[in-house]
Amino acid sequence: MASAPNPTLPLLYNDLVPLNSNQHGDWKGRTTDKAPWIAKQHAIPLTVEEFPIAQRDFPIVFSVGDRPVPLALMGLNEGVNVFFNDDGSPIGQPYIPAYVRRYPFLLARLQPDSDNLSLCFDPQSELVGAFDEGERLFGEDLQPSTHTQNLLAFCEKFEEAGTRTQQFMDELKKHDLLMDGEISIQRRDAPDQPFTYRGFSMVNQDKLRELRGDQLRTWNQNGLLPLIFAHLFSLSLMSTIFAKQVDLGKGPVSANMVNGAAGQPASTPVVDGQ
Template sequence: MAKPPSVRTPEAPLAADQMPLFYRQIATLDAARCAGKSLKMSIGFEFARNTNVVMLNGAEFEQAARAYPIVFASAPNPAALAILGVRQAENLFVDANGDWRQNTYIPAYVRRYPFIFHRSEDGQQYTLCIDEAAGALEDGTERPLFVDDAPSEIAKGALEFCAAYQRDNEATREFVRELAKQQLLVPNQAQITLPGGESLALAGFELIDRAKFDALPSFVLTDWRKRGWLGLAYAHFISLGSFADLIERAGKKQVLM
């Protein structure tokens, strides 16, 4: 059984080639490193400007489907993904001020930043870390991460958020593995022509084959209903309608450029 997550003493930082999306300088959260530091109320979303896709957990599908196409990647690491833009390195939901589009759901992967879990080599321990390159800490004691060398309520909140994210992520990977096992995922690409005439090709993702899904035997559907997976599949189908909004937004941005 895996040990519960914790805020721990310092460990060696991860190498640059091991960094996940957005993260550049991950270090363990500890009292010595955070002494005399306060967590800023906000760092904005400038860090997410140059990505057009982020990981998405199944628990988010219903809300995310209203804004983002939800697609999948079955290999090498099973994942669900939210498409944020139709051009490489362009997030259509971050404006010139580094703010996320108002009244739009923000994926948990984005909201988690600058915090993240680091898993031990044996997979039995998760340690709360922070990206020191995020500029999220400032001098002061208004919003400390540690009080008298013990994690503050803010640090505990970050720990709980990352723990919930990790649980949801593992459950989502199980769902994607099952999609692959049932041979429902098919490679796809979107051929897009913007209103101004620019042609784009968005590739490297997979969709659920609707015909194969509809042909699943009843015992599989019953099992999926119990697991909450049917709702995830239907949210995926509904989300594909969001491609039209992305194309419209990309076209408007093209006119302004």
């Protein structure tokens, strides 16, 4: 029986082990065209560099709480992902967030009081192990292979992107631009009973319009303003995701059936728990 996910670990990760030549000198990493670990995930973290391309496929929202992060919505309900089948195979050719492509590796601090980051992996991923096939993680001299060096470089770039993403979020919070999000979606078969989704944050457009011109000019010059617009434009995809859920049989069939109470409109958190 698989162990329950550790709530102290990042999303997707069940365990973390430092990669080292003593224990993993003959191990290999293998690739896969299926990602079952994402099939039931409806919200995946994004970096700001990904906004321009991710907003073509996903609504981009922000988590709630003291340290909000950008999220790509792959579904509007907990456990629903309209871009991946249950076996982890993609539906169509959606953009795959870097957070997903990084798995099962990441950089982590082994000592809380140290700034040094070590390349770690999730041993439960079945993508790293003493396999016959795959890319060697260490050479015969037990030095990191080219494959491992590329993995490390990718993880380092992800960390750098994460720093820039945090700076973007700090700017939004500094100017009090985030507000509680709420999206209502009407179905043709129940126009008087919209499904309302909450549990996320979004940019307050009224406050955005009130910002001084010099601040908007600065954000336009440093690239922050286009990121805000990418987020706002992407919200129109909420109804598209909802329609995909219905088409795949993964969404509510009728507003009359929500929560088992006839005549009650839906009220479902869209990113609750993230």
